[in-house]
Amino acid sequence: LLGDPSKAKAKLGWEPEITFEEMVDEMMEADLLAARKAVLLKNADWS
Numbered sequence: 001l002l003g004d005p006s007k008a009k010a011k012l013g014w015e016p017e018i019t020f021e022e023m024v025d026e027m028m029e030a031d032l033l034a035a036r037k038a039v040l041l042k043n044a045d046w047s
Contacts, residue, residue, distance in 0.1 A: 008014040018026070 005016055
């Protein structure tokens with residue numbers, strides 16, 4: 001991921017609510033949850 005929020009701040013007054021590291025943590029948690037659900041469904045023969 002790569003981005004520079006300075007243009008959004010300058011033009012819209014937007015400020016990020018979380019840090020980059022927090023965003024990555026949230027994305028990883030969502031990916032892990034999706035993977036766990038997929039395994040559960042496969043093991044329950046719901047695939």
